[in-house]
Amino acid sequence: MNPATSTQKLSGWGRFRTGSCHVFRPEKRSEVAAALASGEQSTYIPRGLGRSYGDASLNENGGVIWPIRLNRFLSFDDSTGEIECESGVSLAEILEFFLPRGWFLPVSPGTKFVTVGGAIAADIHGKNHHRDGTFSNFVQSLELLTPAGELLRCTPANNSEIFWATAGGMGLTGVILSARLRLRQVDSTNVFVDYYKAVNLEDALDKMETSDARYDYSVAWIDALSTGKALGRCILMSGNHAPASELPSRARKLPPGTGNGAAVSTRPKWNLLADFPSGTLNQLTVKAFNAVYYAIHSTAPRQLVSFEKFFYPLDAIDNWNRMYGKDGFVQYQIALPQASGREGLRVVLDRLARSGCASFLAVLKRFGEAGPGLLSFPLHGYTLALDIPVRRGLIPFLHELDRMTLDHGGRVYLAKDAVLRPEDFAAMYPKLDSFRSIQRRLDPKRLFSSSLARRLKILD
Amino acid sequence: MPTVIILGANAGIGRALAAEFASHHYDLILSGRDREELVMVAADLSLRHKVSARPLTADIGKTEVLQSAMEECLNAAGEALEGFVLCAGYLGNPETAKKDLSEVRRILEINFTGSVLALEIAAKHFEQKRRGFICALSSVAGDRGRQSNYLYGSAKGGLTTYLQGLRNRLYRSGVHVITIKPGFVDTRMVFGKGKGPLTASPERAATDIFRAIKKHKDVVYVPWFWRIIMLVVRKIPESVFKRLRM
DSSP states (O other), X not given: OOOEEEEEEEEOTTSSSEEEXXXXXXXXXXXXXXXXXXXXXXXXXXXXXXXXXXXXXXXXXXXXXXXXXXXXXXXXXXXXXXXXXXXXXXXXXXXXXXXXXXXXXXXXXXXXXXXXXXXXHTTOOOTTHHHHOOGGGGEEEEEEEOTTSOEEEEOSSTTHHHHHHHTTSTTTTOEEEEEEEEOEEOSBSEEEEEEEEXXXXXXXXXXXXXXXXXXXXXXXXXXXXXXXXXXTOEEEEEEEEOOGGGSOTTSOBOOTTTSOOOOOOOSOSEEOOSOOOTTSSOHXXXXXXXXXXXXXXXXXXXXXXXXXXXXXXXXXXXXXXXXXXXXXXXXXXXXXXXXXXXXXXXXXXXXXXXXXXXXXXXXXXXXXXOOSOTTOOOOSEEEEEEEEXXXXXXXXXXXXXXXXXXXXXXXXXXXXXXXXOHHHHHHHOTTHHHHHHHHHHHOTTOOBOOHHHHHHTTTO | OOEEEEESOSSHHHHHHHHHHHHTTOEEEEEESOHHHHHHHHHHHHHHHOOOEEEEEOOTTOHHHHHHHHHHHHHHHGGGEEEEEEOOOOOOOHHHHHHOHHHHHXXXXXXXXXXXXXXXXXXXXXXXXXXOEEEEEOOGGXXXXXXXXXXXXXXXXXXXXXXXXXXXXXHTTTOEEEEEEEOSBSSTTTTTSOOGGGOBOHHHHHHHHHHHHHTTOSEEEESTTHHHHHHHHHHSOHHHHTTSOO
């Protein structure tokens, strides 16, 4: 049976890129193949919870496969933490049902409202990248329905080329139907966090370099409007899972394996029901916010913080992207290699501060070794993520930053990108040719494409 | 643990209701047409909620084997059986039905004949047990016939009348019969039909249905405001209604 379809105007999470798409929502596994074979659309791209910021999950005037109802857990091994689930399962669902049993996500992005399929397709990273690498490092196998309609089981050892084209492949190699993941054992839902107030970029990077090895998780909130001697001042937050034995008795404990753990709520507490007026987040308000945020934080060791607050602070507000008004925003995230990274960060931050582009919630982090994903984003070095409201002149400005990034051997994250140009993209991703040849083999009839793929000429 | 049989548990309201029962620590007999899907839904619910969930194939479109399929479900549930929920239905395609009488027959058979047969078999079982509940999904479409879905609507209207009679018959046996009339619920039937704010999620519908069963309601609209909408729709004089495009 063909899945139910609906023509909808979709957007990425930044609400800047939009597109009219024909959405297929399968209720049964067999309907994914039926949709691809239906001939109803000339191209297709899978979409999960729509948390990629730009146009990765859009296919303007084409088909979008939305396997959000294919969200079933298929098996779980209590002794190893291995879980098998369909690609529509969200990370929030994994936390809701398995954290109370003492199992946590091996890699957590900034929101838990992403699907397993999306996490693999964007090969997402978290605050533990310096230590553990990307999400795909913990994927033991995946079932891929290729564009040609073949069901392939891929692991890092079997069909490994296809595995590493799919991990980070932005959905262009087919529809991931299910995956087997390894969860991480924890015995509490809390994190001990050390806060460090860095006076500028050098101070922050020095601190990260000397201390990151001691922490599972490390990230810095950076004041992207500070200039001069304070350029890149930040609050560095470094944490480790809190062992139950060291928790005060009132804190939640999770005796592993007993299943008596505290309930985990994954529902947002608040909901932005309407758009803020455009321009609410401007240079003035962000500058004020940044000043207050920087001032109220101080260097403080061993603070007990809940996992929700540490990993997913914005998940408490449903539709927080409405804060940026109806014009939306762009998230701009770059990775820079270790050798030229400091200089690159300084140049980009300096340009940003001088432009007066108000970036709310800028985040800085160190990356560990790059993984084998052909289009995976992380590079051993640093990453900087900026949220910038859409305004006139933004695109040329971001192209200027693209150029600086490229000059320093860096790259832009496809899951966030909305403005990159094809020639810059090709220069940033040296394994693109390998990706293209594998993709073409899987998709001889060119059935898969997306707005992102066409904009960046990924498949040309 | 108490056990409930859900016929039509593969997707939509049936799957959501199975999850709702599982979250209240019910064991499940999950029944439907597609075995592969049932196995996955059963695995999912037993992993999420630590209940037992058994997949058993049954198809109310195949009346000749329905008796044995239903008996297999009833036997599998055994003494712990507390209720039977019928969630299977078939909206069909009204345009196809205009050209093809077999589509007319299929819409009527699944939504009325097959449904009634399954309910009769369940009724006999619960009447002997002298306790439990029988819940069936009818539809607001059964409250008034309109051109866009009157075949489905008339079958569901017949099912609603059947359930009234069954409720009356089983009352003295202590068996409770609940008629559910869903409005727009975000399932395959409604996806893409653009009914935005009136559309409820299957999970919301399932919560309402579970509560209705626990509170021993007789006829429940899901979500509740459909009671008001349908009251108005029923009050429109036929001389006016026949002119409307609905």
